Amino acid sequence: MAEIHSERVKEKDIDTVMGVDIDFTGDLTFSDPLMIKGRFSGEINATGVLYVEKDAHIEADIKARQVQVRGEIIGDILAEEYVQLFSTAKVTGDIVAPKVKMENGCFFSGKCHMTGRE
Numbered sequence: 001m002a003e004i005h006s007e008r009v010k011e012k013d014i015d016t017v018m019g020v021d022i023d024f025t026g027d028l029t030f031s032d033p034l035m036i037k038g039r040f041s042g043e044i045n046a047t048g049v050l051y052v053e054k055d056a057h058i059e060a061d062i063k064a065r066q067v068q069v070r071g072e073i074i075g076d077i078l079a080e081e082y083v084q085l086f087s088t089a090k091v092t093g094d095i096v097a098p099k100v101k102m103e104n105g106c107f108f109s110g111k112c113h114m115t116g117r118e
Helices: none
Strands: 017-018 022-027 034-036 039-045 049-052 057-069 072-074 075-085 091-092 093-097 099-102 105-109 112-114
Touching: 017 112, 057 105
Parallel strands: 017 034, 022 039, 034 049, 039 057, 049 057, 057 072, 057 075, 072 091, 075 093, 075 099, 091 105, 093 112
Antiparallel strands: none
16 A cells, blocks of 8 residues: 655655646646646546645546645545645545545545545
């Protein structure tokens, strides 16, 4: 099983970053890690890792390998390996993943199904 790492990823280590001034609507597909710092609405279907930063606001159903959330997501999350909600995270929607880690202080409203397998 994949380990859940709590170490903060650095923006300079990510090839693609959607900055705080970006407001994007549509379908997003990617395989390399992606960091969202702005606003996104639509659908995310990825084989890579998604990082949702503190001021990000996402309204989308998400499928990704790993999802690390510090900002807000309204929509369902399906992860192949794990979902991690940091203390600043706010998620309204269902989560399905082999592993889920929620820090104290995060907000989660929905159903959580941990499959226990990758």
